[in-house]
Amino acid sequence: MNFTLVDRITDLVPGKTIQAIKQVSMAEEYLADHFPRFPVLPGVMMLESAVETAAWLVHKHTQFAKSLVVLKEARQIRYGNFVTPGETLVVTAEAMRIDPSESEFKIRGVVGNATAIQGKLVLSHVSLSDSDAAMAAVDEKIIQQRKARWAILQPDRPASTTGQVDR
Numbered sequence: 634m635n636f637t638l639v640d641r642i643t644d645l646v647p648g649k650t651i652q653a654i655k656q657v658s659m660a661e662e663y664l665a666d667h668f669p670r671f672p673v674l675p676g677v678m679m680l681e682s683a684v685e686t687a688a689w690l691v692h693k694h695t696q697f698a699k700s701l702v703v704l705k706e707a708r709q710i711r712y713g714n715f716v717t718p719g720e721t722l723v724v725t726a727e728a729m730r731i732d733p734s735e736s737e738f739k740i741r742g743v744v745g746n747a748t749a750i751q752g753k754l755v756l757s758h759v760s761l762s763d764s765d766a767a768m769a770a771v772d773e774k775i776i777q778q779r780k781a782r783w784a785i786l787q788p789d790r791p792a793s794t795t796g797q798v799d800r
Contacts, residue, residue: 640723700776
């Protein structure tokens with residue numbers, strides 16, 4: 634199963650910070666089991682939303698140089714408030730460093746003024762062809778899919794002086 638949790642990129646300062654939203658809906662089947670009679674976004678899904686948000690900054694900063702940006706380490710992750718259906722989780726990822734093969738971020742997810750998740754992430758940037766040259770065509774297909782998804786999440790538009798994307 635492939636999860637795509639980020640619904641929209643709302644703010645971008647290239648190479649520095651990115652902000653995205655995850656709108657929680659009762660239509661998400663896993664909410665029925667977590668917890669019965671009190672559906673909330675599972676902590677691992679909050680973490681995945683943060684990983685996806687940070688990965689988009691890496692892809693954009695590196696011009697989609699690697700096909701995959703994956704979680705290597707999650708450090709000092711702390712959870713605060715629950716995120717329930719009908720609420721919007723706003724995730725911000727601040728780049729501490731972005732190298733060609735690895736990056737490190739401070740992340741924070743909030744609902745209103747309440748913190749739902751915070752911590753640090755280390756991401757690895759890899760391509761399948763790094764270990765098997767025969768996978769280059771697959772890498773290219775993944776990169777093209779990522780670029781198409783980026784166009785939906787946050788079309789390239791001039792940023793305002795505050796870094797917010799002009800709509």
